[in-house]
Amino acid sequence: MTAPAWSALATSMAVIVALSIALLQHRAQQRALANAQRERASLIAIMDVDGNSVAIKNLGQAPFFRLRVQQVEASLNEEDVVDGVPEKYVVGMASAWASPHDRPVVPPGETVQFNLHWADYFDGTPISPEESERMGSPAVTFGYTDAAGTRWERLGHNRPHAVGGEPLPGALGIRRRLKIRWRRAHWHWRKLQRRYLKWKKEVERRRDERLGRPT
Structure with missing residues (x-):
């Protein structure tokens, strides 16, 4: 060559x-x-949740946008005594919709409270006060958009995962x-x-x- x-x-x-x-x-x-970016997206979190409401706070230094409670579910339980030992078992499921529907902007340090309205998961009938006392801990999934334009979903305190929006900068x-x-x-x-x-x-x-x- x-x-x-x-x-x-x-x-x-x-x-x-x-x-x-x-x-x-x-x-x-x-x-x-x-x-x-995932670490920054973790800075918006559920601070408190019960059968009546869920509070979500922006713990970061940048605003979040279009905060929405997307899904709330809880089990309906009953207790019984078997051989002298109390046992709890699931007899149904409940789901809730939240109000307000969403929050357009969540500034740093702000807490947003959503009220929960419960109904039977299968037939949609409202949950009575007696049934609400037998509900398990609610599982809350919420969505939001970060300052970079990426859309995220988060279940409870699990790590958020990106579901769309703008690509990473650069x-x-x-x-x-x-x-x-x-x-x-x-x-x-x-x-x-x-x-x-x-x-x-x-x-x-x-x-x-x-x-x-x-x-």
Whole structure:
């Protein structure tokens, strides 16, 4: 292989290595951004919940938007004594809708209280005061949008998970740069192929001349 061919090969390999490193850096940066944004999204949390209401507070330094209680469920229990031991078992389910429907903006440090209105999970009949006393602890799922435009859902005190909205900041720019680098690497590789084919054709021509073969 001639010196120009070796040079082209070295250039292509360097571009491919640089592209691989950039891709690894991109993935690491995306993970760091996602983790940091998830930590910030965890700063809005349920502070208190009972059969009548749920209080959600913004513990962060940035506002949250479109806070909404999406789902509230609780078991309906009964107690019985079996062999002298009290036991509790589930006899039904209840679900609740919250008022207000949502809160457009939750500034830092503010607590929003939603009132709960209970009904039977299966037939929708209102839950009586006697039945509400037999309800288990409510499981609350709420949704909200952070300052970056990402929509989140959170069940109780579990970690929130993103469900839509805007991508992480900087993601589109990084992807565009990677795409440009990939096109450059592909261009260098095609250039190397053309040089190799040209060099191979020249070697075959010289060999044919030495052997006296017609070209």
